[in-house]
Amino acid sequence: MPTDGGATMPTPDVSLRDGATAHRVLHLHERVLGKNEQQAALNRKLFHKKGFRVINVLSAPGSGKTALLERTLTDLRGELRGAVIVGDLATDNDAKRLQRSGAPIVQITTGTVCHLESAMIARACEQLDLDAIDLLFIENVGNLVCPASFDLGEGLRVVLASVTEGEDKPLKYPTLFKTADIVLLTKIELADVAGFERATAHRNVREIATRAEILEVSARTGQGLEAWYHLLRGMVHAHA
Amino acid sequence: MHEVGLMAQAVEIALERAEQNGGARVHRLTMRIGPLAGVEIDALRFAFEVVTQDTAADGAELHIEEVPVRCWCAPCEREFQPGDYVFRCPSCQQLSADVRQGHELDLISMEIA
Numbered sequence: 001m002p003t004d005g006g007a008t009m010p011t012p013d014v015s016l017r018d019g020a021t022a023h024r025v026l027h028l029h030e031r032v033l034g035k036n037e038q039q040a041a042l043n044r045k046l047f048h049k050k051g052f053r054v055i056n057v058l059s060a061p062g063s064g065k066t067a068l069l070e071r072t073l074t075d076l077r078g079e080l081r082g083a084v085i086v087g088d089l090a091t092d093n094d095a096k097r098l099q100r101s102g103a104p105i106v107q108i109t110t111g112t113v114c115h116l117e118s119a120m121i122a123r124a125c126e127q128l129d130l131d132a133i134d135l136l137f138i139e140n141v142g143n144l145v146c147p148a149s150f151d152l153g154e155g156l157r158v159v160l161a162s163v164t165e166g167e168d169k170p171l172k173y174p175t176l177f178k179t180a181d182i183v184l185l186t187k188i189e190l191a192d193v194a195g196f197e198r199a200t201a202h203r204n205v206r207e208i209a210t211r212a213e214i215l216e217v218s219a220r221t222g223q224g225l226e227a228w229y230h231l232l233r234g235m236v237h238a239h240a
Numbered sequence: 241m242h243e244v245g246l247m248a249q250a251v252e253i254a255l256e257r258a259e260q261n262g263g264a265r266v267h268r269l270t271m272r273i274g275p276l277a278g279v280e281i282d283a284l285r286f287a288f289e290v291v292t293q294d295t296a297a298d299g300a301e302l303h304i305e306e307v308p309v310r311c312w313c314a315p316c317e318r319e320f321q322p323g324d325y326v327f328r329c330p331s332c333q334q335l336s337a338d339v340r341q342g343h344e345l346d347l348i349s350m351e352i353a
Contacts, residue, residue, distance in 0.1 A: 026261055028347040032250045032271075114242050146242040148278045149345065174325035175278040178339075207326045210337040 036150055039118035043125075043153025050130045053235045054138065056152050058176060059160035060169075061142030064186040066094045067219040068160065069137055073101035076229060080236055081132055085124045086139040087116040094139065104128055115147040116140050134236045144173040156235065159209070162187040163196035170208040177205070180212045182231065189218040243279055246345070247287035254350055255296055263352025266297035270349045272305045274342035281306065309342030 031037060047054050057065050066086070073082045083104040086094045095107035106124045108116065121138060128136075138154060140147045159180040161169040164187060170177040177183065183205045191198065198216070205214050213231070217224035250271065258266050269288075273279060281304055288302045310319050313329035313336050320329050320336075327336045 023267055023351045023353045024261075024263070025349055025351050026257060026263070027349045028254070028257060029349075030253060030347045032246055032253070032345045032347060034253075035249070113245065145278055149343075171325070175276050178276065178325070178337075207328075207335065210327065210335040 033149060033151075036118050039122060040151035040153040043118055043121055044155075046122075046125070046130070047136070047153060047155070050133070052130070052133045052136055053156070054136045054152075054154045055156045055158055055235075056138045056140060056147075056154035057158050057160070058140045058144070058147050058180075059142060059162075059186075060144045060165065063142070063160040063162040063165065064219055065139050065142070065160055066097055068184070068186060068217065069139060070098055070101050071219040071222075071225070072137075072228070072232070073098065073103040075225065076232070077102060080232065081134045082137065083128055083133045083135075084137045084139055085116075085121060085128075087120070087141045089114075089141060098139075104133075110141060114141055114143050114145075115150050116152060117150055118152050121152045135232060144169075144176050148176040148179055156181045158182045158184060159212075160184045160186050161201075161205075163191045163194045163201075167197050167201040167204055170204045174208045177208045177212075180209045183209055183212045183214050184228070185214065185216045187218060187220070188216040188223055189221045191216075243283035244287040244290065246279060247284055248291045250347055251288070251291050251295065251297055253347060258296060258350065258352045261352065264296060265353050266292075266300045266350055267353060268301045268303060268351040269297065269347070270303040270305065272307055272344045272346045272348050274307050274344035275309055276339065276342040277345040279345065305348065307341060307344055310340045311336040312338040312340050314338065 059065050069084055076082060084098050085106045085108060086098060087108045087110055088094055089110055092107040095105045098105045106127045108120050108124055138152055157180050159177055163185060185201060202214055215224055215227050217228055254266060254269055273281060285302060292298050292300060308321050310321055311327045312319055313334060315334055316329055316331050319340060329336060
């Protein structure tokens, strides 16, 4: 009989071992991240009720999450009401940069925690006027491993990889790239200088993040941002 | 590296269930982990020893069932087990994003007394 790899042998509910000590088997079948997933579902319900869209923004440290969001919020000011919850291990440097856009910003400092969790987002939301938002960005802690498994209640996941990180980033961090709805190849103005092979990068993203949309952008020169904004507008209007 | 945090959550759940079921000691904990859970099995084992110290699960055995990724190929109408992180159907070579197994990070059972 073929095994499914996950089947367990049936275990008796009570077995006797070590002489008189009765060992009982308890069947659990619980997700370790069950609590996070329950809170994420509550977050999602709240976001839906309030009528705004939520994007979880993920990347390695230094790929340009903050630069992209600062520029996005600034360029779309007056058109879309954006807000950001930003997570870092320490400092509120990113929040200060983002505040220059005029949008409401909440900084979460996680201390030693390498990712954001849904309960942190719920608490951060208490500091925002949720009736005055069209689009909430969650700038996750810069990390391409840990945030992958933590649902925050977002509607969309955007993963950034800058051209200076090389073309094979998705192959090196497949578990996170596989969760992406959109992959942004950032700092694209440096592609030639960095010897970045676009075709190889696109192929690598496609092989790992099969269903993701791929955009090349530069927060510095503005290259490719119109396509990104088009996507954001589409999300907000589809929701309205 | 978040295995310690994850294992702390897992053990917290296990200890809670043990107590609810009148178990004074946890002797064995069985978990199921898929490759897409994003955890290192060795790091989990190390974390288990650390986070169970001085609890009812101190000295318990950790049993981990590793399950492979399984994807669904829509054109072929069949499941397949990819060899790596490129989920390409061995029959038709199409890429699949329909993952049916591999995200597991589950508590399956435990032995208490």
